[in-house]
Amino acid sequence: MTRARKNSQGVVERSLASFVSALEHTFYAEELAKKNGVLQKLDPRVKIAAILPLIVIAALARRLWVIAVLFAIAVGVAMLSNVPLGTMAKRVWLGVFTFTGLISLPALFLTPGQAIYTLPLLGWIVTAQGLRAATYLIMRAETAATFSVLLVLCSPWSNLLKAFRVLRLPIVLVVMLGMTYRYIFLLLRNAHDMFTSRKSRMVGRLDGREQRRAATASAGVLISKTLQLSGDVYSAMRSRGFQGEVYVLDEFRTGWFDWVMLAACVTLATLAFWFGR
Amino acid sequence: MHIPDGYLSASTCAVLYGAAVPFWYVAFARVKRLLNTRLVPLLAVVSAFCFVIMMFNVPLPGGTTGHAVGVGAATVVLGPWASMLSVSIALLIQAVFFGDGGITTLGANCFNMAIVGSLVAHLVYRAVAGRTAITSSRRVWAAASAGYAAINVAALFTACELGIQPVFFKDASGAPLYAPYALHIAIPAMMLGHLSFAGLAELFVSGGVVAYLQRTNPALLGQNASAGTDDAARPPAATTGWRITRPLWSRLALLMLLTPLGILAAGRAWGEWGAKDFSDPKVRQQITAASGNIAPPSQEPQGLARLSSLWSAPFPQYAPRFVRRPAFGYVMSAVFGSGLILGFFLVIAWIAGTRGAEASKTST
Numbered sequence: 248m249t250r251a252r253k254n255s256q257g258v259v260e261r262s263l264a265s266f267v268s269a270l271e272h273t274f275y276a277e278e279l280a281k282k283n284g285v286l287q288k289l290d291p292r293v294k295i296a297a298i299l300p301l302i303v304i305a306a307l308a309r310r311l312w313v314i315a316v317l318f319a320i321a322v323g324v325a326m327l328s329n330v331p332l333g334t335m336a337k338r339v340w341l342g343v344f345t346f347t348g349l350i351s352l353p354a355l356f357l358t359p360g361q362a363i364y365t366l367p368l369l370g371w372i373v374t375a376q377g378l379r380a381a382t383y384l385i386m387r388a389e390t391a392a393t394f395s396v397l398l399v400l401c402s403p404w405s406n407l408l409k410a411f412r413v414l415r416l417p418i419v420l421v422v423m424l425g426m427t428y429r430y431i432f433l434l435l436r437n438a439h440d441m442f443t444s445r446k447s448r449m450v451g452r453l454d455g456r457e458q459r460r461a462a463t464a465s466a467g468v469l470i471s472k473t474l475q476l477s478g479d480v481y482s483a484m485r486s487r488g489f490q491g492e493v494y495v496l497d498e499f500r501t502g503w504f505d506w507v508m509l510a511a512c513v514t515l516a517t518l519a520f521w522f523g524r
Numbered sequence: 525m526h527i528p529d530g531y532l533s534a535s536t537c538a539v540l541y542g543a544a545v546p547f548w549y550v551a552f553a554r555v556k557r558l559l560n561t562r563l564v565p566l567l568a569v570v571s572a573f574c575f576v577i578m579m580f581n582v583p584l585p586g587g588t589t590g591h592a593v594g595v596g597a598a599t600v601v602l603g604p605w606a607s608m609l610s611v612s613i614a615l616l617i618q619a620v621f622f623g624d625g626g627i628t629t630l631g632a633n634c635f636n637m638a639i640v641g642s643l644v645a646h647l648v649y650r651a652v653a654g655r656t657a658i659t660s661s662r663r664v665w666a667a668a669s670a671g672y673a674a675i676n677v678a679a680l681f682t683a684c685e686l687g688i689q690p691v692f693f694k695d696a697s698g699a700p701l702y703a704p705y706a707l708h709i710a711i712p713a714m715m716l717g718h719l720s721f722a723g724l725a726e727l728f729v730s731g732g733v734v735a736y737l738q739r740t741n742p743a744l745l746g747q748n749a750s751a752g753t754d755d756a757a758r759p760p761a762a763t764t765g766w767r768i769t770r771p772l773w774s775r776l777a778l779l780m781l782l783t784p785l786g787i788l789a790a791g792r793a794w795g796e797w798g799a800k801d802f803s804d805p806k807v808r809q810q811i812t813a814a815s816g817n818i819a820p821p822s823q824e825p826q827g828l829a830r831l832s833s834l835w836s837a838p839f840p841q842y843a844p845r846f847v848r849r850p851a852f853g854y855v856m857s858a859v860f861g862s863g864l865i866l867g868f869f870l871v872i873a874w875i876a877g878t879r880g881a882e883a884s885k886t887s888t
Binding site for chain 1: 576695737741
């Protein structure tokens with residue numbers, strides 16, 4: 248009972264921690280995006296066009312050494328972009344390794360194939376195929392996550408969203424993504440304020456049922472505020488002359504360095520595709 | 525439930541992106557028609573809401589906590605099409621900026637959670653809520669069961685996608701290249717967690733949001749995606765009845781006319797052999813060629829012979845016995861099959877309508 252109470256009492260704090268962690272992640276990314284590095288210098292459109300194929304090739308490759316080379320290149324690019332490897336290890340590699348490692352652990356014993364080791368006491372048999380399957384999964388997940396994080400950490404997010412136009416997304420969707428990104432922070436602050444005020448008024452311990460009511464009522468308040476906000480935003484847009492057409496300022500410029508990097512990444516992706524077949 | 529990069533093969537990812545695109549297209553067109561200039565701010569802000577709601581910790585029985593996707597609540601308040609788009613945008617932002625779910629697997633995640641989740645939530649909510657009053661407690665149960673069903677069906681889809689990977693994608697040594705567990709492991713592993721805990725988080729959030737809105741702002745529950753527009757004033761039949769399904773009827777008719785295209789395909793579909801095919805030398809050749817030059821057994825399998833005589837279809841090979849031209853038989857079969865399905869749903873709708881009318885009479 249006390250354990251359950253302790254856990255349920257931490258729900259407000261845990262939700263607050265989630266909100267703060269999301270905000271911290273964003274601020275950290277904005278700081279890194281200002282640094283002077285290889286990826287930071289690139290036009291965001293080129294960055295997307297160069298890195299997305301590498302993520303896809305990491306998913307396609309059927310040879311471990313090709314995925315390992317792609318991972319090594321991702322680490323090299325992180326170093327050239329002044330992204331601290333310690334932070335990458337803590338924020339990305341360890342998390343992915345723990346999650347995917349836990350998921351792939353039973354595969355060592357469950358995948359049929361050639362036995363290479365028997366666990367003492369338990370007698371469980373590790374197969375060569377199981378080990379390869381787990382290695383494939385972990386390497387792919389680590390490589391794709393590293394490239395994705397590099398894409399996000401080395402560009403201001405608003406620029407990156409605008410650069411999605413390079414994928415031929417409809418312009419209205421690009422504008423919506425930009426607005427969604429902006430209002431995420433407003434709603435995160437609203438949710439944070441709601442939970443902080445709840446916490447400041449709590450003097451005793453609420454049982455699980457009461458905590459659940461509080462959490463779902465907060466969700467209800469937030470959805471009411473959201474719909475109210477959408478009405479307000481719409482009125483504000485109308486008052487500034489919005490009639491349904493959307494425009495995006497195209498302030499990106501592509502230089503010789505962008506083209507060189509794009510060519511290098513496309514060549515790399517082609518080679519990885521060829522050798523990874 | 526958010527599948528990371530590397531768990532699904534590139535071809536599975538491509539197929540699921542392909543499967544999601546028509547739904548996004550239709551959802552976008554329908555929501556745009558309903559909302560017109562309101563589309564951009566409403567979807568942007570609601571997508572932000574879906575993102576934030578995924579960060580809420582919900583206490584569950586037993587002292588543990590869970591996260592909800594919010595698809596049940598979004599579907600009840602916005603309708604399935606707007607919910608589909610909002611949850612997809614939230615998943616895109618999660619994948620790109622917060623690393624929750626992969627970029628190559630985004631299509632799969634959107635298909636499972638946003639598309640399948642919204643459609644299941646909508647169907648369950650409509651079926652359970654019927655035509656009860658907006659403030660009826662049955663709507664709370666309807667929303668709760670909609671959220672629970674949506675998340676569990678989405679989890680089942682996810683498990684199936686993960687479970688087919690080791691069947692189709694292996695390296696030369698036989699090691700699985702992607703998610704390593706077959707369906708018989710993936711489905712129970714995924715469903716146990718969702719039926720017991722993750723589903724409950726969605727159940728509490730969906731039911732709780734509807735219960736809260738019934739007390740504080742019941743108008744929001746009666747508007748769906750047209751909230752705040754002139755369409756909100758229209759009776760539901762005007763926006764959900766025959767008018768909206770009209771384009772689907774013409775597409776259904778076109779598909780019926782195109783059914784004879786199947787005749788163009790030569791030979792039998794792999795695995796769809798009949799008992800007699802095993803003694804037909806021509807078909808045996810086809811089976812051998814289609815099975816990597818492995819010849820089928822010389823006699824028909826006993827089980828196949830025994831079970832195939834249990835039921836003889838009224839329209840074998842999509843052609844009733846009295847029809848001479850196979851193309852005409854295909855079209856007739858399509859009309860008959862579609863008619864049966866439509867008839868079945870019309871009966872269900874009639875029963876639901878009668879019950880709903882009785883319920884509203886007693887409530888007034």
